[in-house]
Amino acid sequence: MCSARVTAQQTDGYGNYFAEAYRLYPSIPQGVLEATAWSASRLNNMQPQTHGDGDGTAMPLRFGVFGLIEDGKGYFKNNLVTVTALSGITPEQFKNDVRLQILAVAKFLSSEAAQQQLGAHPSAEAFASVLEKLAEIPDDGSTVNQYAHSLYTYEVFNHLKKGFSSGGLQLAPRTIQLDKIYAPQTLRTLSAPGVQINYMQDRIKANGFNLPVSNSTTPTNSNARVEAVQSTDYPPALWDQASTSNFTVGRGGYTPTNVVIHTCEGSYSGTISWFNNASAQVSAHYVVRSSDGQITQMVLEKDKAWHVLDHNYYTIGIEHEGYVASGNTWYTNAMYTSSAALVRDICTSWSIDGTTCFRGPATSGTNFLPVTVRIKGHQHYSGNTHTDPGIYWNWSKYADLINPPTAVTIMSFAVKDQS
Incomplete structure (x- = not known):
C-alpha cells in the first residue's frame, strides 16, 4: 500500500496530556491510554492528506496518535466521528491537537466503562471490553470479526505488558494476566x-x-x-x-x-x-x-x-x-x-x-x-x-x-x- 504523511514525533509533552486524562477520568487503568496509542501509531500524530495515488481501494485514512478513522468507506466504524461528537469538538480540532485527542479518547473510554458498570477503578484486564468499543472493526457479530477485535486488544495489552520508550515518554512494564481477558482457546x-x-x-x-x-x-x-x-x-x-x-x-x-x-x-x-x-x-x-x-x-x-x-x-x-x-x-x-x-x-x-x-x-x-x-x-x-x-x-x-x-x-x- 502507499504512504501517508505523519507529523514529526513530539512526545516530550505527551506525558502531561496523559496524566491530565487520568486525573479527569480515573476509571481508566494507568498505562492503557499510552499502550493504545503506541499500538495504533507508535505515538505519531498521523495527519494523512491522501494515500498519495488517488486509489479508492486503499484502506481508510487514520488520524492522530490513536489512528482513528473519519470515513470507514462503509465498512469500518467511523470511530473518530463518534469520539469527537462525545467531546463536542470538530474532527479538525481533534486532528490538529494531540492533547484534545488524548482527552477525547479518554472521555470516550470512561463513558463506555460507566455504561458497562465496571466500577470506579477497574483492572486493566476488565477494560478489554471497553477497548473493543474504540476499535474500527465492524460489530457484525461474526466469530471472525470478534476475533479481529481480540487481535486489536491483544496488541494493546502486549505493549502494556512489555512497556516501551519513545522520546521523553516511557511506559514501564505492567503485570497483565492475559488468561483473565481471553478464553483459553482464544x-x-x-x-x-x-x-x-x-x-x-x-x-x-x-x-x-x-x-x-x-x-x-x-x-x-x-x-x-x-x-x-x-x-x-x-x-x-x-x-x-x-x-x-x-x-x-x-x-x-x-x-x-x-x-x-x-x-x-x-x-x-x-x-x-x-x-x-x-x-x-x-x-x-x-x-x-x-x-x-x-x-x-x-x-x-x-x-x-x-x-x-x-x-x-x-x-x-x-x-x-x-x-x-x-x-x-x-x-x-x-x-x-x-x-x-x-x-x-x-x-x-x-x-x-x-x-x-x-x-x-x-x-x-x-x-x-x-x-x-x-x-x-x-x-x-x-x-x-x-x-x-x-x-x-x-x-x-x-x-x-x-x-x-x-x-x-x-x-x-x-x-x-x-x-
Whole structure:
C-alpha cells in the first residue's frame, strides 16, 4: 500500500496530556491510554492528506496518535466521528491537537466503562471490553470479526505488558494476566504459530481447538466466501482467506516469479478485516505483524491477489503492518526475520532466485527496477505511485536474511487440519 504523511514525533509533552486524562477520568487503568496509542501509531500524530495515488481501494485514512478513522468507506466504524461528537469538538480540532485527542479518547473510554458498570477503578484486564468499543472493526457479530477485535486488544495489552520508550515518554512494564481477558482457546489462537479461519462456517481453529461459534448468521450473498482449504502454502502462517471479490482464482496459466514487499498503512487486525471487505477490491497473499512477526495468509499463492496493478499475475504480495512515514518504529527484527523466512519458502516453492533480492539503498519515492530483481518493494514496480516500503526498510539486512551465509535450521509449525 502507499504512504501517508505523519507529523514529526513530539512526545516530550505527551506525558502531561496523559496524566491530565487520568486525573479527569480515573476509571481508566494507568498505562492503557499510552499502550493504545503506541499500538495504533507508535505515538505519531498521523495527519494523512491522501494515500498519495488517488486509489479508492486503499484502506481508510487514520488520524492522530490513536489512528482513528473519519470515513470507514462503509465498512469500518467511523470511530473518530463518534469520539469527537462525545467531546463536542470538530474532527479538525481533534486532528490538529494531540492533547484534545488524548482527552477525547479518554472521555470516550470512561463513558463506555460507566455504561458497562465496571466500577470506579477497574483492572486493566476488565477494560478489554471497553477497548473493543474504540476499535474500527465492524460489530457484525461474526466469530471472525470478534476475533479481529481480540487481535486489536491483544496488541494493546502486549505493549502494556512489555512497556516501551519513545522520546521523553516511557511506559514501564505492567503485570497483565492475559488468561483473565481471553478464553483459553482464544488466547491460544492469538499467540499460535498456525491458525485457520473458515469464513463459510464462521470458525477459527488453532492447535486443535475451535473457538466458539457466534450466534450470528453467516452471510449468504453472491460473494460468499469459499471454504478454507485444509493447509496453507506456508505452514507457519495463519489462514484467513480474503473475500472472493478481492482476488482472482488462478493466474491464467502464469506462475509467480517475483515477490512484492508492501506496507499496510494500517494495523494488522485492521488489514485482515479490510481484505475480507467485499467492496475493498484489494488483497495480498500475506500480512505480517510488527510486534512478533506473526503471519496471516489471505490468498493462496497459486491465485492472483490484487496488490500491484498490471504486475499481479506474476507476483506474490506480502503486507507488513505499520506506516511508511514511521517505518523505523514498525519494521522490527521479528518482522524482518519472519518475513524473510516466508520469502525463502516462496523462493523454494516457485524456484525464485533469492539472491536477486534488491539490496540497494532505501528511497522515499518510486524507483522502478527491472523484472529481473525478483524481490523488491511496491515502489519499485512501474505504472504506480505507491512508495512502500519506503525510506526505512533495510534492504541489505533483508537480503542477508533471505540469503543466510551459512546453513540454518528453520522450524516449521504445521497448521494442517487433521480432521
